[in-house]
Each structure stands twice: as structure tokens, then as C-alpha cells.
Amino acid sequence: MSNRKRVVITGMGMVTPIGHSVAETFANILEGRSGAGYTAQFDARTFPTKFSAEVKNFDLGKFIRDAGRFSKCGSNTKFGLAAAKEALADANLLEHMSEDPTRYGVYLGSGEGSEDFPAVIAGCAAAADATGLKVDAKTFVRTAIALLDGAHEGESEMHTTAGRLADEFNLCGPNFTCLTACAASAQAIGEATEMIRYGDADVILSGGSHSMIHPFGVTGFNLLTALSTRNASPQKASRPFDLTRDGFVLGEGAGMVVLEEYEHAKRRGAPIYAELAGYGTTGDAYRMTDPHPEARGAGACMANALIDAGLKPEDIGYVNAHGTSTQANDETETAGIKKALGAWAYKTPVSSSKSMLGHLIAAGGAVELIISILAMRKGVLPPTINYETPDPLCDLDYVPNETREKAGVRHVLSNSFGFGGQNITLIASKI
Incomplete structure (x- = not known):
């Protein structure tokens, strides 16, 4: 283990319900501001949970030139592109990646965007709406399975976001996607760190992007009784470790880090935020x-x-x-x-x-x-x-x-x- 390489973080980017950048998000975190509010992406009035933590007023065109190329992509890919652009710029890599691009990889924890599987989402919304405030599990599951079976291959972005980021930023090295739900982006960062430690890449853009704020996602989590139903006060709903907690608030967004071999980062004079030590x-x-x-x-x-x-x-x-x-x-x-x-x-x-x-x-x-x-x-x-x-x-x-x-x-x-x-x-x- 002593001969493994050290891995440092040289760039960071994010899009969240309380900011479209690292600086904006962290400033609002320190102010204790909640990103929760009544759901605007679909009519959630008949759902047990009527609120979420949505990314607000997001415009990919502010981050990516010719953003229209991605108009049919899921929101997860759009959030991921913006966060990746910030992280790579932060690492001073956007215009200074002069070395072999096959030494620069992508390892993402990914999930769908709110626009993915439109037929499934519409069908599940109908199944949920038909039951009023009480979601009928059998109806929902039957509808979801039938619609998923008929969904066209390629509708979901969860498997292709890493490829889109690689294409956009000319990252020609290892390219992986990790689909382990709530642990996905952390696991992607951990596994990317291992790859750099053992010499498989010099730089890896890693992190994750996701949005499940759609009828399919909300209904599924409601059936698991995982979401808060504190509908009268959404900003008070997420209360970790409090005795009166009753579930989580569903959010969306993206977070990206540039992982880099330590000596490589030093040679190019990169900013170093921290070492990914464990x-x-x-x-x-x-x-x-x-x-x-x-x-x-x-x-x-x-x-x-x-x-x-x-x-x-x-x-x-x-x-x-x-x-x-x-x-x-x-x-x-x-x-x-x-x-x-x-x-x-x-x-x-x-x-x-x-x-x-x-x-x-x-x-x-x-x-x-x-x-x-x-x-x-x-x-x-x-x-x-x-x-x-x-x-x-x-x-x-x-x-x-x-x-x-x-x-x-x-x-x-x-x-x-x-x-x-x-x-x-x-x-x-x-x-």
C-alpha cells in the first residue's frame, strides 16, 4: 500500500436547490437557508407529499455554449454539465488540458432526470391521482412495470451522462457510471480515487447528478413511507436527528470534483483543496x-x-x-x-x-x-x-x-x- 499514489481534489462544482455554484450554495448553507418548497415541476396536490427541494431558475445556457444541443437531455445531464464546467474551470483544466486526454477520465454516480421515461411518469401520475391522497401500491406497481416494459431503449439519461460529459470536455480516459442510489456519487469518487492511486488515470472528473422530482419518483418514495408529509411547512420538513422527524425531502442537483494525482497536480501548479485520504x-x-x-x-x-x-x-x-x-x-x-x-x-x-x-x-x-x-x-x-x-x-x-x-x-x-x-x-x- 505504501507505493500507491496520493489523490487530491483540485476543482469543485455544484448545482443545488440553494445555488447554481459552489460559492452560492455554501453561502446559503452557512445562512441555514432551506431549498424546500411546494413542488412546481408537476401538480403534486393529490400526492401525500406536495413539496420538494427543486433547483430553481436554472438555465444551462449560462454555463454551456450552444446549450440547445442538450435540449432533449434529462435535467440530470444538464445539472451535471454545469457542475462539471465549474469544477474543470476551477481546476484550471478547461483550456490547459494539453497532455494525453486518455489519462483524463469520468466516473459518475448517476440517476435519471425529471424528464426521463415520459410515458412512465405520465402513467404513474394517473395511477397516483386516481387514488387521491391514498396511493394504491398495486395500481402504481402494475402501471410502472407495464410502462417500463414498453419504454423505448435510450429514453433514460442515467447511463449516458458520463459519456456526454466526456464528449463535451474531451475526457478520453476511463469512463464509468455507478448506479447505487443514494451512495452513488460518493462511491464513484471512492472508486475513481482507487483508479488514480494505482495509476490507471492522472485526472478523473467524478461526482453525480440526479432528479427524481416527478410523479414516478415521489409516488415510489411515498409508498416506502420515506418522504416527509409535513405539507403545512415544507421548509421545516427536513429535520435530521430531531425526535419529530418523519421522512426526507426529495431534492435534485449535481456535484462534481476533479480528482488528480498529487504529483501531477503539483507539476501544473493546480489549486489543491484537500487530499482524498480515506x-x-x-x-x-x-x-x-x-x-x-x-x-x-x-x-x-x-x-x-x-x-x-x-x-x-x-x-x-x-x-x-x-x-x-x-x-x-x-x-x-x-x-x-x-x-x-x-x-x-x-x-x-x-x-x-x-x-x-x-x-x-x-x-x-x-x-x-x-x-x-x-x-x-x-x-x-x-x-x-x-x-x-x-x-x-x-x-x-x-x-x-x-x-x-x-x-x-x-x-x-x-x-x-x-x-x-x-x-x-x-x-x-x-x-
Whole structure:
């Protein structure tokens, strides 16, 4: 392991419900602003959940020349293009990629855009609407399966976004897509890091993009009782670790980082934000929609990342939690943090960006890693907003409601846990 290469982050980009750039999003994070509101992309009045965290007033033409080329693409690809453009420009690579382009790759965690599978979405909307406020599971599933069986190949962008980014930015190296739901972009970053560590590429654009804010996505999550139904106050709905939490807020967006071999970055004088020092991954092997109740996978994942980074629990200065605002996740993640950090868990600030952003699904891990790195560099910790009633089973320091200054943080840990029992932990370190 000693001969593996070091991997650093030299560029960052994002599109979120509270900003169309890294700077705008992070400024609003520190202000504790929520991106939630009543859903505008479709008529959600008959759905159990009538709100979401949408990207607002987004215009791809502000980021990409001749944006009309992508007019038929899903919103996931459009968000991904904008975030990738920002990250590559930030890394000073847009006009200075003079080396062999086959050494520059793409590794994305991806999902659909809100425009994908239009027939499926329309059909499922009809199935959901027909039942009023009570979604009929059998009708919905029958409709979804029938329509998916008849959907034309190529309608979905989830498998092709990585290729579109490679084409747009001339990234001719390894090209992969990771489809592990809520853990996808974090897993993509971890796997891309491994590829650079062992010499398969010098630079990899990695992260994720996703939008499930459509009748198909909302109905599916409602059937799982995963979404909050706090319809009277959408901005108060995402309340991770609070005793009164009742589900997550569905969001959308993209987050991208430029991962680069350390010596390569130094030779070209690239800006270096942090080192991607630790990567842990486990599977719960339990249920498709619930975490292991004893935090078996979550705890081991964080412990593995610490080992990979060569760090001890007391080295971690901040944890950006997966923190979905569901009963099961928040209890399990708290238990997992205790397993991994031991007594140090009670001395380590933990917060959930999802309290403001909502859950960006496949894009969430990348966005939250960027927020963690900025928190470390700027000496300020993002809050967990809407934290009002402590839960006895969630008894850590969740940085409630207000941003906190904390200088001297050198290592941050970011968790992403996905349906299917996927667990990913990334550790970023100052360099």
C-alpha cells in the first residue's frame, strides 16, 4: 500500500436547490437557508407529499455554449454539465488540458432526470391521482412495470451522462457510471480515487447528478413511507436527528470534483483543496430499504475509511452525516458513528446538509463532500437546521440550527448510505 499514489481534489462544482455554484450554495448553507418548497415541476396536490427541494431558475445556457444541443437531455445531464464546467474551470483544466486526454477520465454516480421515461411518469401520475391522497401500491406497481416494459431503449439519461460529459470536455480516459442510489456519487469518487492511486488515470472528473422530482419518483418514495408529509411547512420538513422527524425531502442537483494525482497536480501548479485520504465501503446484507439495526455496515464503513486514511478517531474534526431525517437512518447512523469513533463520537461535531438541501439522491454524496471540505478550509461548520426536540437515541453534537466556527480541523468524514445497504465513507484531509 505504501507505493500507491496520493489523490487530491483540485476543482469543485455544484448545482443545488440553494445555488447554481459552489460559492452560492455554501453561502446559503452557512445562512441555514432551506431549498424546500411546494413542488412546481408537476401538480403534486393529490400526492401525500406536495413539496420538494427543486433547483430553481436554472438555465444551462449560462454555463454551456450552444446549450440547445442538450435540449432533449434529462435535467440530470444538464445539472451535471454545469457542475462539471465549474469544477474543470476551477481546476484550471478547461483550456490547459494539453497532455494525453486518455489519462483524463469520468466516473459518475448517476440517476435519471425529471424528464426521463415520459410515458412512465405520465402513467404513474394517473395511477397516483386516481387514488387521491391514498396511493394504491398495486395500481402504481402494475402501471410502472407495464410502462417500463414498453419504454423505448435510450429514453433514460442515467447511463449516458458520463459519456456526454466526456464528449463535451474531451475526457478520453476511463469512463464509468455507478448506479447505487443514494451512495452513488460518493462511491464513484471512492472508486475513481482507487483508479488514480494505482495509476490507471492522472485526472478523473467524478461526482453525480440526479432528479427524481416527478410523479414516478415521489409516488415510489411515498409508498416506502420515506418522504416527509409535513405539507403545512415544507421548509421545516427536513429535520435530521430531531425526535419529530418523519421522512426526507426529495431534492435534485449535481456535484462534481476533479480528482488528480498529487504529483501531477503539483507539476501544473493546480489549486489543491484537500487530499482524498480515506475511502470505506461495506454492504449491510440486510434489507433493500432499511439499514442494519445494529449499524453493522455503517460502523464498519467508517472504520474502514479511518484505516485507509491511516487515522485515529480523535483525528476527525467534523462529520457530515448522511442524515436523511428518517427514523431508521438517523438512529442507525448515530450508532454507527459511535461504533467507529468510540468515546470520541461525543466530542465530534456532526451535521446534516440535507436539512437545507433535501436529499439529492445520487448527487448527494459529492455535494456533501464539497461542503465538508469547505467547512474544513474555512473553519466554519454548517448547521443542522430544524433541530428542536432531541431524540434520546440520537445524542451526539449535531451543530443545531446555527453555523459554528471551528478552527484547526484537519480531517473531515462524509457518509453516504444507499437503498440496498450500500455504505460509503469518504475522508478528506488538509494538505
